[in-house]
Amino acid sequence: MPKSKVGLFIPTLNAATVLPKTLAVIQQSDNWLYRKLVIDSESTDETESLAMAAGFECRTISQQEFTHGKVRHWASEILSDCDYIIMMTQDVQLTPNAIRNLIMFIEQYPNMLVAYGRQRVDMHKGSIFEYKARLFNYPAHNLVKTKADIPELGVMTAFSSDAFSIYSQPKLREIGNFPDDINFAEDNYMAATGILKGFEVGYCADAEVKHTHHYTLLGEYQRYISIGKFHRQNPWIQKSFGRNESAGIKSVFSEYGFLIKKGYWYLIPYSTARFGAKFLGYKRGQY
Known part of the structure; x- marks a missing residue:
């Protein structure tokens, strides 16, 4: 059992087709959770009724008002009596012990702002490229990242993912909580802020989910427009942690090596096209 009060939050929009399996696993972990919250963006399906039937408190935010920062800021305020808050997205598939393992991990580190779990790909729905990207970003061993790791890890020091993460509520408030106006990469923003304030960012490889x-x-092009725009709006991150392009170059050569090793060398042209789409999108977002 956790030593602390833990809340769990999911922002939703028309999630009725993906929620049931996730809610079933969450209910198996109910003895680890103090409160459960959904903030729904005016769904037109059965999302809200499914969540309430699973014991969730439900609130509504208009789609016009929604931002990824604002909805998480609001969730933190609603769950203000919790010591920790788990952030999830509606499309994550939990493994049975993921919630327990993530809670037990962060409770070991009194100076940790946030810890995120390991993401794997459902190969029935995903691709070999997404599979490799998950291996690159989510290794098989735990990590505790601090400001001292910036020279070695660069921008990856501030890598985190709110697809499945857990925040210390007191530390979240100490750094000002999620900004209402941020609508992309709020997890990266908060992790970078926490690192520079002297807090730790953790990665728990034993808290595993599927996310595809x-x-x-x-889609890659459009996503990287958002990433480029995020870094244009927050230049302090790359100034403090190093250029995003450096991690991108490492990813390119890592993927090429992986494809050759696994016998998928014939996919290298498409891999190159994917990286080209990302690069062009990123550059467009910066201007």
């Missing part, structure tokens, strides 16, 4: 997107070339 299977982006097309156009």
Whole structure:
């Protein structure tokens, strides 16, 4: 059992087709949770009724008002009596012990702002490229990252993911909580802020979820426009942690090596096209 009061939060929008499996696993972990909250963006399906049937408190935010920062800021305020708050997205598939392991991990570190879990790809829905990207970003061993790791890890020091993460509520408030106006990469923003304030960012490889997107070339291009725009609006992150392009170059050569090793060398042209779409999108977002 946790030593602390833990809240769990999911922002939702028309999630009725993906929620049932996730809610079933969450209910198996109810003895680890003090409160459960959904903030829904005016769904037109059964999202809210499914969540309430699973014991969630439900609130509504208009789609016009929604930002990724604002909805998480609001969730933190609603769950103000909790010591920790788990952030999830509606499309994450939890493994049975993921919630327990993530809670037990962060409770070991009194100076940790946030810890995030390991993400894997459902290969029935995803691609070999997404599988490799998850291996690159989510290794098999735990990490505790601090400001001292910036020379070695660069921008990856501030890598985190609110697809499945847990925040210390007191530390979240100490750094000002989520900004209402941030609508992309709020997890990166908060992790970077926490690192520079002297807090730790953790990664728990034993808290595993499946999270699959299977982006097309156009999808990658559009996503990286958002990433480029985020870094244009927050230049202090790259100034403090190093250029984002450096991590991108490492990712390119890592993926090429992986494809050759696994016998997928014939996919290298498409891999190159994917990186080209990301690069062009990123550069467009910066201007």
